[in-house]
Amino acid sequence: MFQIRIHGRGGQGVVSASELLSVAAFEEGKFSQSFPSFGSERMGAPVQAFARISDEAITIREPVMEPDMLIIQDPTLFNAINVFDGVKTGGYLLINSSKTPAELGIEEITSQFPEHHVMTIPATELALKYIKQPKPNTVLLGAFAAMSHMVQIPALEKAILGKFPSRIAKPNITATTAGYNLIMQKLEEAKEV
Amino acid sequence: MLKQISGSIAVAKAVALCRPEVVPCYPITPQTHIVEHLSTLVKSGELKNCTYENVESEFAAMSVCIGSSATGARSYTATASQGLLYMMEAVYNASGLGLPIVMTLGNRAIGAPINIWNDHSDAMSVRDAGWIQLFVENNQQAVDVHIQAFKLAEALSLPVMVNMDGFILTHAITRVDMPEQSQVDQFLPSFIPRQLLDTSAPLTIGAMVGPDAFTEVRYLAHEKQQQALSIIEKQARQFEEIFGRDSGGLVKSYDAESSDIVFVAMGSVVGTLQALASELREQGQSIGILSLRSFRPFPIKSIRNALKSAKQIIVFEKSFAVGMGGVLASEVHMATHGLHIKINSIIGGLGGRTITVKSLKNIVDLASKGELEHETFMDLDLETVEKEINRQRSEPSSGSTAENILRDMGVVSASKTH
Numbered sequence: 001m002f003q004i005r006i007h008g009r010g011g012q013g014v015v016s017a018s019e020l021l022s023v024a025a026f027e028e029g030k031f032s033q034s035f036p037s038f039g040s041e042r043m044g045a046p047v048q049a050f051a052r053i054s055d056e057a058i059t060i061r062e063p064v065m066e067p068d069m070l071i072i073q074d075p076t077l078f079n080a081i082n083v084f085d086g087v088k089t090g091g092y093l094l095i096n097s098s099k100t101p102a103e104l105g106i107e108e109i110t111s112q113f114p115e116h117h118v119m120t121i122p123a124t125e126l127a128l129k130y131i132k133q134p135k136p137n138t139v140l141l142g143a144f145a146a147m148s149h150m151v152q153i154p155a156l157e158k159a160i161l162g163k164f165p166s167r168i169a170k171p172n173i174t175a176t177t178a179g180y181n182l183i184m185q186k187l188e189e190a191k192e193v
Numbered sequence: 194m195l196k197q198i199s200g201s202i203a204v205a206k207a208v209a210l211c212r213p214e215v216v217p218c219y220p221i222t223p224q225t226h227i228v229e230h231l232s233t234l235v236k237s238g239e240l241k242n243c244t245y246e247n248v249e250s251e252f253a254a255m256s257v258c259i260g261s262s263a264t265g266a267r268s269y270t271a272t273a274s275q276g277l278l279y280m281m282e283a284v285y286n287a288s289g290l291g292l293p294i295v296m297t298l299g300n301r302a303i304g305a306p307i308n309i310w311n312d313h314s315d316a317m318s319v320r321d322a323g324w325i326q327l328f329v330e331n332n333q334q335a336v337d338v339h340i341q342a343f344k345l346a347e348a349l350s351l352p353v354m355v356n357m358d359g360f361i362l363t364h365a366i367t368r369v370d371m372p373e374q375s376q377v378d379q380f381l382p383s384f385i386p387r388q389l390l391d392t393s394a395p396l397t398i399g400a401m402v403g404p405d406a407f408t409e410v411r412y413l414a415h416e417k418q419q420q421a422l423s424i425i426e427k428q429a430r431q432f433e434e435i436f437g438r439d440s441g442g443l444v445k446s447y448d449a450e451s452s453d454i455v456f457v458a459m460g461s462v463v464g465t466l467q468a469l470a471s472e473l474r475e476q477g478q479s480i481g482i483l484s485l486r487s488f489r490p491f492p493i494k495s496i497r498n499a500l501k502s503a504k505q506i507i508v509f510e511k512s513f514a515v516g517m518g519g520v521l522a523s524e525v526h527m528a529t530h531g532l533h534i535k536i537n538s539i540i541g542g543l544g545g546r547t548i549t550v551k552s553l554k555n556i557v558d559l560a561s562k563g564e565l566e567h568e569t570f571m572d573l574d575l576e577t578v579e580k581e582i583n584r585q586r587s588e589p590s591s592g593s594t595a596e597n598i599l600r601d602m603g604v605v606s607a608s609k610t611h
Contacts, residue, residue, distance in 0.1 A: 022366050028195035035365040038223075038310060038545060057332070057368075059464035061361055062549045 002055040002150050005064040007083045008073030011043040013137035019139055022150040023159035025053040035056045046081055053150050069148055073136050075104055084109055092147050096136045100123035116190055119183055128187035130175040138172040142179030153180055194371050197442040200332040200362040201226035203369045207336040209240045210377040211343045214266035217246040217257035221276035222309050223359035224299035228271055255283035262292040265386040271297035273359055274315045274595040285309050288323030290399055293346035299359040302544040306595040310545020313512040317520055324412050325353040325421055326489040328459040332362055333370050337440035343381055348424055349417055350387040380435050410477040418490040425487055443492035445484040446499050450480030454560055455503040457525050459485045462548055469553045496528040505535045505560055512543040518568050541571035577601050
């Protein structure tokens, strides 16, 4: 079972991201589950959402305590809550930022991860470019696919088309692909070095 | 057809497949998405021959259900928590009158203190109201049991409440095999009311019953619940034949009959207990689960049969009777009377507190060592509790408990007021 925890703030599409991930995994014939951390949701407040992907039926209901993949939609959360709680150092870390982990001051943690398992990506900038809104979630989903290979882009496309009307879905699919391509490019460059 | 879908939307679609004719609703978290989606289905014409009424309160929602059901219309509503309390008088009337209404309860705690999260306090507040109360472990069961609920309600002429954990199930997006309309039509015949208010043949129902007959009417209500025991099992098998899956009857056993330590629980926590049990079984421990699917009627015989070989029973419940303890635990005590099996009562998951495998594992560890207290409030912060107890002892005007505790825990920086 692969477990994902997404941190962000209300309005950034954190809950939608976990839902889209679960639907994409379902489209690929896997079992999946997604749910938000429940609370009185409001714009700007820290929000978490969870997803699990497995080849077998999932019965567990506890929030993801030890994520294989941690997605941080807003790096200002580093100062607000312990987003790294329970993270598996063999896992993956994806952060929405144009800065490097060192510039973000989290190298002490990220250095414990295997090589190429920590990626930063300017998802908000890419979202503004492709969907004209500061919603980094779909860019990050593409990046997630490139890092983990737990879902593929066609399944994500299908999930996005199922959730949103076409005029919203299309730019989001472009954003997802952009996120995917950027990570693939980064991984290629890392290999060459 | 397999779908990746939220619990609420799946239930709304399942209810629509049952062809309800009157759906009076008043929204309350966490069931709002169910009635919202039903209103969409009525508006779009997907759900035909159905009157959707956005009424002014929960009391009105149940009152309209009573009226519409009495005139022979298949009637459905949903609520939770304080909403259920607000409709309480009508809840008792629906069962007392013997009207086959189906209601979803998106289980949630009851205030004060105000809390919108999941536990089973609302369900327990109506445990003596005369309704059939079914619980589901996951969203597949939620879908399947709603379909069975209409058939059961109409077979007995008694209202049925389907309890599904608020948020944990209503808001979870999981794989659900959505039934086909033709399957539901095959399983669920059209509604033939046992009693009917009809202007062309006027009569009244709801007569005043005095001391000379009240006991008999009440006894018959109890007897009807006993009839439900066999009908629930029979309908579960009929459901399995048509839909090709076992959605459980009165109880669902996960190695309960063959395990040393057996958990008894209701609702979504059974899923987490399954994860715990499979992990511990791999380590050689003998852990089973008995999932109670019917709470009212309380299936004493099925429970007794499933638990008779257990060495230790751990009843896990998400609510308790203040001043008494676990309601389910005491009822399981009654069901296993004379078997001399050790029973521990665990109260957990109150007001949405996360039920973790880690905490449950700790419970099993203590149980294996014989160190588990008879009654345990899982993950209770004793230090905080003791601080407030001492404050109340030492200060005559110690203030509001909820605010004091939140301040102690650093959740709010509310200043102390007198």
